[in-house]
């Protein structure tokens with residue numbers, strides 16, 4: 218049996234990165250407990266605040282955010298922390314070598330209905346050691362991430378992590394309270410017949426994305442010549458987990474629903490960490506045409522269209538978009 222602590226120690230993971238991952242995953246145990254108590258812990262319902270994107274925050278979002286922020290700010294390796302829920306990054310220990318970004322509870326609209334939610338995190342290098350970190354220090358392309366992962370609070374609590382070239386998965390053992398390795402080499406098949414998209418936005422998509430979904434729905438009667446199946450968790454962390462487990466295609470594409478949003482998902486808290494996991498598991502991640510991990514952010518809360526998962530489907534969508542522009 219390999220625990221997370223043993224894995225980090227025996228896989229030559231940088232000591233600072235290892236320590237920050239330990240901090241995040243320890244807080245994850247607390248969040249997991251709070252979620253299990255559900256309504257009994259009096260934690261459900263709106264907190265009365267809105268996050269920086271103008272969305273209602275659930276009370277547990279605030280709690281998870283505060284717990285992570287407090288723990289990471291105390292971590293001596295952490296020079297700054299950015300949360301999806303806060304306008305600005307929080308400077309931590311100027312001598313730290315790392316910057317941490319997180320979405321404390323992705324899929325928070327699932328909390329009240331007892332469905333899966335998760336914590337997503339990304340670790341970047343800090344380039345100005347000794348000086349107080351600022352928002353601009355976080356504006357690094359996703360390819361520079363030193364580690365990324367998520368905690369999925371589902372029927373069990375699972376950690377997916379990449380700290381090297383591969384992706385590994387741990388499950389939180391409720392008896393010992395340890396994360397135990399359950400998959401030491403997560404891989405995604407290049408082909409799939411399963412896809413995830415919120416089809417209610419169909420009329421707002423670009424023509425190539427409408428064509429793609431039309432083709433999948435036509436199934437064996439259309440150009441694809443086989444049937445496809447839809448799954449939608451309404452929490453990216455759940456959809457990405459399914460893809461890491463059995464392949465698939467996930468997209469929250471560009472849409473024209475809100476004039477000032479390029480897509481719904483956040484580049485730095487959702488798209489980048491998930492793209493690193495997906496690529497390292499053998500899949501692909503784009504904004505429909507460009508690799509997500511190459512995007513140089515201009516704002517820590519930037520949004521981006523996302524197409525990720527089984528490589529051949531991601532490439533197929535890219536071809537549809539490129540050909541449409543010719």
Ligand code: AFP
Nearest residue numbers: 322323324325326415451452453454
């Ligand atoms: P919340 O955390 O605000 O619930 O948003 C979750 C999310 O950003 C992402 O995890 C889902 O894939 C997506 O939104 C679901 O969006 P729809 O509301 O369109 O189903």
